[in-house]
Amino acid sequence: MTMLHVTRARKSFGGLVAVNDVSFDVAGGEILGLLGPNGSGKTTLLNLISGALAPTAGRFVLNGQDMTGQRADIIARQGIARTFQLVRILPSLTLLENVMVPAAFGPARLWGEAVVSVAREALEQVGLSDRLSATAGDLTYLDQKRLELARALAARPRLLLLDEWLAGLNPTELRDGIALIQSLSTTGITIIMVEHIMEAVRALCPRCLVMNSGTLIADGPTQAVLSDRHVIAAYLGEVEHA
DSSP states (O other), X not given: OEEEEEEEEEEEETTEEEEEEEEEEEETTOEEEEEOSTTSSHHHHHHHHHTSXXXXXXXXXXXXXXXXXXXXXXXXXXXXXXXXXXXXXXXXXXXXXXHHHHHHHSTTOOOTHHHHHHHHHHHHHTTOGGGTTSBGGGSXXXXXXXXXXXHHHTTOOSEEEEESTTTTOOHHHHHHHHHHHHHHHTTTOEEEEEOOOHHHHHHHOSEEEEEEXXXXXXXEEHHHHHHOHHHHHHHHOOOOOO
């Protein structure tokens, strides 16, 4: 069953077209890679899906409901959560308090013991359940990323958008991060992940989309997409032939 249906999504900033008539579907439970060189429009597309930006044109349907042009909070209540390239946490609060916020203001509007329970569960999912009272600002970079993911999960999303969540990790942290995302996939959650680390893409994403200069240039099985000459050219430049 299709979770998300995007039709001819477009976003212009004056004369710059950041997303140019992009269309694709995402099935429920799928982990979809969203690839492309820097400046290709990937984060802008996530911003359109999540409602952080209003589209110039196009249509966005989530679970059969038209979300085109809706506010971010309305879209979030329909089951979309996300992380950001730059980690966004509340550094002066504890880990538990950080995660209680989206649990309380998410689709279920939880309160009391229920919101604490959901926050604890989300922190356990990301491996931080033993640090509930720690101050968020004291965490390592990896653990701040884990906390941000827990905040997204506490909203109980059906569709999770990960914007370079694995960026900046050392090899050991990267393996742990890949394993964590794999564990989330067993829950049935649908994931769209922007990523540049091909090891992670191959391990996690059976299918990939590739954007270049705002345009979708490839959509298909990951290995086939990564071998496509247009994708290789987009990342490496045109290869001269003898």
